[in-house]
Amino acid sequence: MPEHRQQRALRMGVIGTANIAMRRIMPVLAAHDQVDLVAVASRDKARAERVGAAFGCHGVGDYAELVERDDLDAIYIPLPPAMHHEWALRALRSGKHVLVEKPMSDTYEKTLELMSTASELGLVLAENFMFLHHSQHTAVRAMLDEAVGELRLFSGSFAVPPLAPESFRYQPALGGGALLDVGVYPLRAAQLYLAGELDVLGACLRVDEATGVDVAGSVLLCDERGVTAQLDFGFEHSYRSTYALWGDRGRVSVRRAFTPPEQLKPVVRIEQQDVVTERSLPEDNQVYNAMDAFVRAALTGTGPLTDTSVIHRQALLVDRVRRAATLVGDPKTRPSDVLAEDPA
Structure with a gap:
């Protein structure tokens, strides 16, 4: 400790x-x-x-x-x-x-x-x-030059099966919806690898007409270098918690990106030309690490938790996604009808 x-x-x-x-x-x-x-x-x-x-x-x-x-x-x-x-x-x-x-x-x-x-x-x-406090992400960043090269594309997905109907996640008044609950994870992960403020090139949120909350979504981002991020999330899928980095030398994928159990030794897959390798990384306790960082x-x-600029970047990016999103479902819940201007 x-x-x-x-x-x-x-x-x-x-x-x-x-x-x-x-x-x-x-x-x-x-x-x-x-x-x-x-x-x-x-x-x-x-x-x-x-x-x-x-x-x-x-x-x-x-x-x-x-x-x-x-x-x-x-x-x-x-x-x-x-x-x-x-x-x-x-x-x-x-x-x-x-x-x-x-x-x-x-x-x-x-x-x-x-x-x-x-x-x-x-x-x-x-x-x-x-x-963010799991050591696998530090290990992946150390692999980038050798295994990925110049980054071209980040992709990330976090989705879970349908939740209990009484969950706050299905209640608009309590801030429910897939974007705020699971979509924020790949959005935050993309910021680990893409540079600067990110542009939202497109987004789609599927709104459940019975509850009025978004239950699935996809987002396309781009940074100032032209590196893109393709993100997917939702409440109506088989479980998926992953991201991948694709560059001019190869592709690295993280299989249990967001909620790895503390006993798990995460496996990272590296694909280069005709060679595919898998590396088993040390187990880590991201819950303890996160609490310890706050205590410190x-x-x-x-x-790192004393730097609030990351909070600002995340909140701004989520807001831009909401404003840019095409909603499929109940049009009364469209955020852009209420939020008229980009706050940046």
């Missing part, structure tokens, strides 16, 4: 008892030697108390009560996207560092306000893209 410059623990609270919080994040926070998991909040107090008891912390029956506690340094927010802005803003204004489950918010303007507030108050604001940023003010 990495050592931090400060020895005191980061006192953390969690707003919401979402599945990702209980299954993946809270176990790591409870076990981290530089975290004191103090409290978890749910609007159902009995549920909060049950979850709190399971992780050795207080259960609080009101989000506002947790935000206002004076025994917290930082708050993790795994609520539906449309609720991120309100509670992240309240947490920042109460003097807490904030880790928000992706996406940072459901609109570009709300994300800008959060970034501005965090900057003014000198607090850490981070967006929880855990896949909050305790020491150092590390």
